[in-house]
Amino acid sequence: DWTMAEYRQTKIAEIRAQVGQGRVICGLSGGVDSAVAAVLIHEAIGDQLTCVFVDHGLMRQGEADQVVSLFRGHYNIPLVHVNAETLFLSGLAGLDDPEAKRKFIGKTFIDVFEDEAKKIGGADFLAQGTLYPDVIESVSFTGGPSVTIKSHHNVGGLPERMNMKLVEPLRELFKDEVRALGRELGLPDVFVGRHPFPGPGLAIRIPGAVSKDKCDILRKADAIYLEEIRNAGLYDAIWQAFAVLLPVRTVGVMGDHRTYEHVCALRAVTSVDGMTADIYPFDAAFLARVATRIVNEVQGINRVVYDFTSKPPGTIEWE
């Protein structure tokens, strides 16, 4: 029987004992887990920790800025912000196979991270926001032990390659406990309560080839959808909600003009752990309002559809 305040103190002592005078590097993904791990470790060892945020340009609207201002501004934690958008987008330009996209992003992420780690003189430890479900489902949390449905990207392999030991202070925790610890550490509620976001980012929400234009269109549609969900008070009842930009164009009419633009699909699911999921049953008026706003406000989209597929047989992400 322990509280999060005790857990925090216990972990701080453990981190100090493990790390001693060593240097620690932590990769921030923009998500809750790596942020909570970083803040906790910083509390334990201060500026022996350096955070590296590899910004692949595939984040949602405003998210990269949020991470940077939270760490530099609010917590004053040393942060290297690598803007690698051009590198990622140029490599993605020729790729339209989902696994090829995932593998490219995973590999490039590790390359950039390793370069940055070398630039700051290396480190003795690599910090990760690994959770208990990641430990027990260590092969892949989408496929079973014998089948990979999607290649997940993480920095696996890097610790050995760079001769670093791991610091994983969240290994005993489930997602809801990480959120509680994040609140205990003073992370803002909007950040702590955020829906999960996949490592490969918007690239896997743009089926087929990815471009900067498509990312910008998707960011706008996604922001409108999430704003409406928050306004309706539904955000916390949903595990994940997001827009997908389809590589299909359809004909429409706006005023007295013919349009020929992309289709946007909306997805929202409830889930306990992401392993299985049910669709969120929005009422039709809500969906119609979102569709109207997206078509009116986002140039490049003229039709909106809702994804009614549960998991299984569908996965949560489209790629």
Ligand code: XMP
């Ligand atoms: P799927 O699409 O497999 O997703 O049903 C299950 C959960 O995992 C997230 N997801 C990822 N998270 N790296 C991550 O960190 C990834 O490569 C990745 N792919 C999917 C997805 O958003 C959902 O929460």
